[in-house]
Amino acid sequence: MTDLMDRVRLLLERFDPTTTPREEFLGARFDAGLAWVHFPEGRGGLGLSRRRQGEVDDAFAAAGAPGPDLVRGAIGLGMAAPTMLAFGEDAMLDRYLRPLYTGEETWCQLFSEPGAGSDLAAVATRAVRDGEEWVVDGQKVWTSGAHLSQRAILLARTDVDVPKHAGMTYFVLDMSTPGVEVRPLRQITGEAEFNEVFLTGVRIPDADRIGEVGEGWKAATTTLNNERVAIGAGRARESGQIGLVAGRWREDPGVRSPEKRSELLHWWVECEVTRLAGELLGQQMEAGQPGPQSSALKLSFARLAQQVSGFALELDPDEGLTYDDWTMTRTTTNSFLARGPGFRYLRAKGNSIEGGTSEIMRGVIAERVLGLPPEHRPDKGVPFKDVPR
Structure with missing residues (x-):
């Protein structure tokens, strides 16, 4: 070769x-x-x-x-592609992988719901089979970039007579399908990169099902682990928030002091440790899909993004009071590193929610990495239709 x-x-x-x-x-x-x-x-x-x-x-x-556009295409490249590769049929891979990579088709993720954010297995959006199609009704929330997307990965409930983890199925959805409605959600930054998505009588061909019926949780776990790696990993030193702060430190002597220097070194070391942990996880992925260790990477990223963006404001508090635009806008990118420190500080608050809350990440680490006793789950083994909601 x-x-x-x-x-x-x-x-x-x-x-x-x-x-x-x-x-x-x-x-x-x-x-x-x-x-x-x-x-x-x-x-x-x-x-x-x-x-x-x-x-x-x-x-x-x-x-x-x-x-490839690693910002706008993050969900397709980092989540949809590896999930389809693991569970999709050949015809699906032939249809979707190439335009996903080239950026001809942008993807979003229809997972979270108003009553099933932290507990993804509690999704109530229903998909009912009708011949060679599925009819989907429900509501999704916190969907990044839905207003810009042509495709979506969708988790829906196909069986209410079994426990919640066993009754879900995973689909690809064409966002132009009749019955799909996207509404903006305004954030603390004043922008609307997130959305609510309402699904009313939406028809999905069975050919766009990823994996077997009722095995959506298995496929979704693959997506979530890849998502947490994509969020938390970084190949370059001084990437992300710490790179911006280090650059400001080098360029502006006026922000320097011995105390601030010590704190900057502390956060730089923390970010470097997280980066190296991401490199190690990437090597471990040679043996297969990422595992629960990805939750630790995502948890560390969220904490550091918030701490370092706060430190950036301490370097120049006056600059943190300025803001680009407080009016609601429909952003065309999920990247916020090119924005001012005030924007970055506010936007970083979402890092501990998106991709799985930090509380959920700690639970995953405790149970699946450290082997601690699991939390009591009163709905374990109970058919979904009998679980109080």
Whole structure:
């Protein structure tokens, strides 16, 4: 087989990264198996070690080549793709993986509900089979980017006569389907990147079911673990909030003091430990999908994002009083690192909620990583229809 870096070189020779349209270049990269090298051949990969992805990404970046949109495409790239690879049929992978990678189709996640946020297994959105289709009715909430998305991964209840974890099924939803209504949710920042999504008589082909009927929880767990890795991991040193603070420290002597220097070093070390933990988790993923350790990574990320964004305000309190725009806007990106420190401080409050609350992360770590006794669950083994709501 052609050496991996030879494949990169040949692709760059054939498709000039400075003149080739973005979607065309990313499509060629997918077809060459250089999208996710650990994916199977024909699925954007070459069946190689996950560790080699960094070599490919670095080579393309050095050549000035466009990469996938890791912000707007985060849910598709980090959650939908690995879940479909693990549970989807060949026809589904053929249909969805390539446009997902190129950014032609943006994805959102229809999991949480008003009565099933922290307890995802309590979802009440119903999917009833009607021949070769499913009819879905219900409400989802806190859906990032739903107003920008063409596709969604959806968890719905298909059986109320069994315990809650056993009665769910996982689907792909076309967001343009009749009966899908997206409404904005205004956040503390004044923006609306989150949404409520109402589903009324929405029809989904059975061909868009991911995994077996009633095994949605198994697939959803794969999604959640990948989500927590995607949220918490970072390859580059000084990435995220700590990178912005360190940059400000170097550029502006006026914010420096011995006390602040000590605190900056403390947070830098904490962020570096989290980054290295993410690297270790990535290596462990060579053996399969991420496990419950991903919850620790996500918990650490949420805590550090809030602490470091608060420290950024301490460096310059006056700057924290300024704000870009308090009116409600429909954001077109989930990235907020390019915004001012006041915005980042407010937005970081959501990090301990999105992707699973910090309280839930601590419970997962206690039970599934440390092996502590589980909390009492009065609804364990009880058919969903008999669980008080």
